[in-house]
Amino acid sequence: MNKTVVYHVRVEFGDCDPARIVWFPNFFRWIDAASRHFFLACGVPPWHEKEQSIGLIGTPLVDTQASFVRTASYGDALQIHVCISEWRNKSFVQRYQVMRGEEEIMHCNEVRIFAAAKEGGGIRALPIPEDIRARCS
Amino acid sequence: MNKTVVYHVRVEFGDCDPARIVWFPNFFRWIDAASRHFFLACGVPPWHEKEQSIGLIGTPLVDTQASFVRTASYGDALQIHVCISEWRNKSFVQRYQVMRGEEEIMHCNEVRIFAAAKEGGGIRALPIPEDIRARCS
Amino acid sequence: MNKTVVYHVRVEFGDCDPARIVWFPNFFRWIDAASRHFFLACGVPPWHEKEQSIGLIGTPLVDTQASFVRTASYGDALQIHVCISEWRNKSFVQRYQVMRGEEEIMHCNEVRIFAAAKEGGGIRALPIPEDIRARCS
């Protein structure tokens, strides 16, 4: 079993579009927050501390696949269940299931990297930090 | 060959995160705009007109798959190449390639539906409107 | 004393810009959510219920004045203190103080209206609903 953390979201009026449902880019906004929250909840220091030690500035996305199952609207309370389902050499797979109580709203699988700044601009992938892997598995 | 439309984006300071690159949910914001722009550029009336005639309120996303190839930052001018690569009974596949001149930044395949409001709230999928299909192929 | 409600915000990585501080439009995003939350916390039904009864669709902004006192960054927990400081005929003044514990981050005074849809598009101001005023004072 993978360690799983739940991130809570309140859907607000401004998160919804003229069709009165959540405008989908907002799901990715919440998923990105849930991703970072997962690491914090597992006891990993925030990126600005890891930047001092190993140059880590964040976990940018390489690949994402998402399915939208039900719509959500303002007033809804959502729970995002997050885990890391796979560790690769320089990347990892992070999974999200967005629930409204018992109902699935959407789910998402991401490939992310641990990134450091590259000289001259841009970013590069770090090898998976072992301490992070240990805390998050 | 599928009809292809190009949507232009300027990357702004506020689109970028503390890693100084585009925060990825913003790509989905632009892709959603590029999706709607595609229909307008093909001569399809805006949704609020189609709502009067056939109840169409938008084209919500069912499924998306995206790959991030290069980072972009503020000051960049991006071109999003959009086409519809497949028509199904009640859904269609819309493709996006986000370019910075000759360089690919990311690409994305979406499954979307033509949606109408459902009584009591929520949305339902309409059959593919033939006039829209004809204009966009 | 005006009735005051506190709305809680976690600042996320994606809320911050390349200067590593909250990108200011996000404060207005939170303030708008805090505005709506204020009404709910005072026992006012959500707008989609008020729309059925009196046509109310939201409380759009007429005027806003905001001062930014300190910067905030990701990882911060913010508290937004909200009250209505003045009732006019067809508008009201809503006040916000955004705190990080004892430190003030920003404050804001807004003039808002209770809006209904106008025939042919756009919105119009409703007279202040007495039941809402009673609950929120």
Add this chain to the structure above:
Amino acid sequence: MNKTVVYHVRVEFGDCDPARIVWFPNFFRWIDAASRHFFLACGVPPWHEKEQSIGLIGTPLVDTQASFVRTASYGDALQIHVCISEWRNKSFVQRYQVMRGEEEIMHCNEVRIFAAAKEGGGIRALPIPEDIRARCS
């Protein structure tokens, strides 16, 4: 007469809320982009170049005052007229008028500073760079 620059915005579906009008924080998103665009259009180098030379990382907001005159919705083309109306010692006043052709949608007066990173985090105000003032007046 102050030098004036016009920034163009297309209002998108996702910029609008369930009331079918632009969700107001988006105006501040556009205004922030218009602010930066103003400097570029006046011939000021982008902030990441000014950071190398004088440590300038952006022009964060100190104070803003905005009035919303008319609503806008998706499909609208907006023009944001920008100028700097006042120069102070360590701040300046930037003015915005958002038009839809001949109709005013909103206007806004901001106090901003030229900011550098402060040791230990946070930002500090730089004196007005004379070369920037000369180009923008």
